[in-house]
Amino acid sequence: MSSLRETLQANLAGVHERITQAARGVGRAGSAVTLVAVSKTFPAEAVLAAADCGQQDFGENYVQEAVDKIKRLRELAPQHRLTWHFIGPIQSNKTRVIAEHFDWAQSVERLKVAQRLSEQRPAGLAPLSVLLQVNVSREASKSGIAPAELPALAKAVVALPRLRLRGLMAIPEPSADPAAQFAPLRRMRELFDALRRDHPHADIDTLSMGMSADLEAAVAAGSTMVRIGTAIFGQRERIH
Numbered sequence: 156m157s158s159l160r161e162t163l164q165a166n167l168a169g170v171h172e173r174i175t176q177a178a179r180g181v182g183r184a185g186s187a188v189t190l191v192a193v194s195k196t197f198p199a200e201a202v203l204a205a206a207d208c209g210q211q212d213f214g215e216n217y218v219q220e221a222v223d224k225i226k227r228l229r230e231l232a233p234q235h236r237l238t239w240h241f242i243g244p245i246q247s248n249k250t251r252v253i254a255e256h257f258d259w260a261q262s263v264e265r266l267k268v269a270q271r272l273s274e275q276r277p278a279g280l281a282p283l284s285v286l287l288q289v290n291v292s293r294e295a296s297k298s299g300i301a302p303a304e305l306p307a308l309a310k311a312v313v314a315l316p317r318l319r320l321r322g323l324m325a326i327p328e329p330s331a332d333p334a335a336q337f338a339p340l341r342r343m344r345e346l347f348d349a350l351r352r353d354h355p356h357a358d359i360d361t362l363s364m365g366m367s368a369d370l371e372a373a374v375a376a377g378s379t380m381v382r383i384g385t386a387i388f389g390q391r392e393r394i395h
């Protein structure tokens with residue numbers, strides 16, 4: 156019988172190997188890709204076991220569930236310096252909790268939300284790292300801004316004092332066809348390169364794309380951050 160920790164150790168090693176292979180295939184270093192372990196719906200004990208295996212970055216979609224887990228992890232394992240990423244849709248009435256508890260907000264798609272996050276970021280914390288979520292597959296996924304709206308939103312967000320614009324995030328529509336999978340990922344890479352050119356003095360270093368099913372295609376297209384749930388923690392039950 157294998158313990159939770161042994162299972163997670165093996166799964167994390169498997170994901171790192173997939174990243175390394177995919178990166179090598181396009182002449183990149185696997186170390187250039189940050190692995191965010193998406194722990195939504197899994198208990199604090201699973202996060203702790205992954206953290207004990209050396210995993211540092213965790214992604215969560217639901218504000219209250221996440222905050223409970225963040226607090227629990229601080230009690231259980233204050234020795235782990237974990238980095239928490241909010242990756243779910245952001246409602247205006249949840250910005251304060253996100254600003255107070257997270258290190259990153261990856262799913263920013265409205266200026267009003269960005270302004271609130273900046274205003275509500277506590278003075279004692281570093282600026283909140285922010286990604287703008289782009290709806291690159293158009294109608295299929297409803298979250299994210301249209302590529303055409305990106306320059307104006309980025310310009311406004313860069314000017315907010317308590318945020319640090321780090322780049323872009325996308326959840327492309329799933330596809331079993333590798334070519335169809337690749338096109339939106341390539342498009343994201345172009346948008347990311349354009350954003351860097353437009354803001355040479357900002358710290359734009361992060362292109363967050365790639366989940367359990369499209370990790371290889373995302374890394375090949377230039378992703379610098381993958382968000383992996385199922386391949387680490389297993390299948391989620393539909394509790395939300």
Ligand SMILES: *Cc1c(COP(=O)(O)O)cnc(C)c1O
Nearest residue numbers: 193242366367368382383384385
């Ligand atoms: C759930 C989720 C993930 C992880 O998806 P898996 O397919 O389980 O790897 C990544 N990104 C976002 C935004 C998610 O909501």
